[in-house]
Amino acid sequence: MIEHKLFEDRLRAEALRLGFAAVGIARADAAPRAGERLRQWLAEGRHGEMIWMEERADQRAAPAGLWPEVRSVIALGMSYAPGRDPLALAGEGDRGRISVYAQGSDYHDLVKRTLKALARWIVAEAPGSDLKVFVDTAPVMEKPLAEAAGLGWQGKHTNLVSREHGSWLFLGAIYTTLDLAPDQPGRDRCGSCDACQRSCPTDAFPAPYRLDARRCISYLTIEHKGPVPEEFRAALGNRIYGCDDCLAVCPWNKFASAAAANRAFLPRAELAAPRLADLLALDDAGFRQVFSGSPIKRIGRDRMVRNAAYAAGNSGDAGLAPALEALRDDPSEVVRDAVGWALDRLKAAPL
Ligand code: B12
Ligand code: SF4
Ligand code: SF4
Numbered sequence: 001m002i003e004h005k006l007f008e009d010r011l012r013a014e015a016l017r018l019g020f021a022a023v024g025i026a027r028a029d030a031a032p033r034a035g036e037r038l039r040q041w042l043a044e045g046r047h048g049e050m051i052w053m054e055e056r057a058d059q060r061a062a063p064a065g066l067w068p069e070v071r072s073v074i075a076l077g078m079s080y081a082p083g084r085d086p087l088a089l090a091g092e093g094d095r096g097r098i099s100v101y102a103q104g105s106d107y108h109d110l111v112k113r114t115l116k117a118l119a120r121w122i123v124a125e126a127p128g129s130d131l132k133v134f135v136d137t138a139p140v141m142e143k144p145l146a147e148a149a150g151l152g153w154q155g156k157h158t159n160l161v162s163r164e165h166g167s168w169l170f171l172g173a174i175y176t177t178l179d180l181a182p183d184q185p186g187r188d189r190c191g192s193c194d195a196c197q198r199s200c201p202t203d204a205f206p207a208p209y210r211l212d213a214r215r216c217i218s219y220l221t222i223e224h225k226g227p228v229p230e231e232f233r234a235a236l237g238n239r240i241y242g243c244d245d246c247l248a249v250c251p252w253n254k255f256a257s258a259a260a261a262n263r264a265f266l267p268r269a270e271l272a273a274p275r276l277a278d279l280l281a282l283d284d285a286g287f288r289q290v291f292s293g294s295p296i297k298r299i300g301r302d303r304m305v306r307n308a309a310y311a312a313g314n315s316g317d318a319g320l321a322p323a324l325e326a327l328r329d330d331p332s333e334v335v336r337d338a339v340g341w342a343l344d345r346l347k348a349a350p351l
Helices: 006-017 033-042 052-055 057-061 107-123 142-148 193-200 217-223 230-236 250-254 276-280 284-291 296-315 318-325 333-348
Strands: 024-028 071-077 130-135 169-176 240-243
Touching: 006 024, 006 052, 006 071, 024 142, 033 057, 033 071, 033 284, 033 318, 052 057, 052 217, 071 130, 071 142, 107 130, 107 169, 142 169, 217 230, 217 240, 217 296, 230 296, 230 333, 276 296, 284 296, 296 318
Parallel strands: none
Antiparallel strands: 024 071, 071 169, 130 169
């Protein structure tokens, strides 16, 4: 064992210096119920087409399933607290709404880079120790681990809520062979609040603390590849990438300061309020140009144009009909389907 308290304090200071807004430590076995709940969620089919959630479920269920040597987990959070109301564009029919997390630079790149910098510091300070760094895409349950490490608690909307940073933290984790002194776990402070449960446009919470991803607009606009089921298309409104509604209504956000947000996550001008007409006109090259360096690049041009077409259909703005008409013979079937639906909806909209 190394001189603990001192090491953990210096580790925390280094994490904050590098740009993380929150850091905590948990023992590797500190979230014992997470795995069983994951399995139940998968058995109920709540993950929809996200087959990658099933594929390495044993590794995801607990840190030791992925790496038997792990002794401690260092949980990290980077703030992306917005400087303005994330729901402000809700009534702007001719604009698409991109969720706050995706309006700036791709968090995967920045969080990974910063985790690696912290990892280098740890290895230099504790020679002989081994570690692995993760953000988002690895089979790791970041939220329950962050709760166990004291960063906050998993709220009824299922995301991690922090007393200091509200719902606006990106999470990352470092698994280490070091035996570190753990922090106190986060305590649930939702109380009788149910604002997030009431805010959901698609009724995606079968119960508090549980999400049916198949109904979630984030899943439908980002992960789901085919046509969005008809029952959800109107509820998408003008959301074209992700959804912030359940996060934005959380009362704990009032303590979150945009000053704590990493500047890389400030909205890029062209992503803050994109015009639907411009998005509908994108070809592959145009899509790559606009969304390079953004997490949105992963969904590709067809899914983005599909989402923009649903939003145009919901806009009630007949001025968007020519842009939709131009896509009637688009090579992508999913685009053609969305365009047909949108034109029918626009025709049916009151003048
Ligand atoms: C799959 C996934 C999704 C899916 C499913 C979301 C989900 N809630 O599972 C979809 C595509 C819908 C999604 C959407 C979003 N995501 Co996402 N996603 C993930 C991912 C890759 C895995 C999450 C996971 O393990 N899900 C499986 C379920 C079983 O886990 P769970 O939600 O923790 O389930 C818990 C509860 O259900 C609870 N529970 C179950 N039963 C019961 C019963 C009782 C009584 C109680 C008390 C609790 C309880 O216990 C379970 C285990 O802790 C993580 C990254 C990672 N590797 O962890 C990012 C992650 C969770 N996503 C993130 C973000 C930002 C989002 C969005 C906000 C993006 C957006 N703006 O559109 C939305 C939020 C939607 C929402 N309300 O959750 C962040 C969240 C950061 C934070 N502060 O929590 C993460 C951590 C990515 C990151 N590295 O920052 N996401
Ligand atoms: S992100 Fe939107 S659609 Fe998904 S659960 Fe939250 S409010 Fe509902
Ligand atoms: S909105 Fe209310 S219930 Fe939902 S996570 Fe925030 S405090 Fe908890």
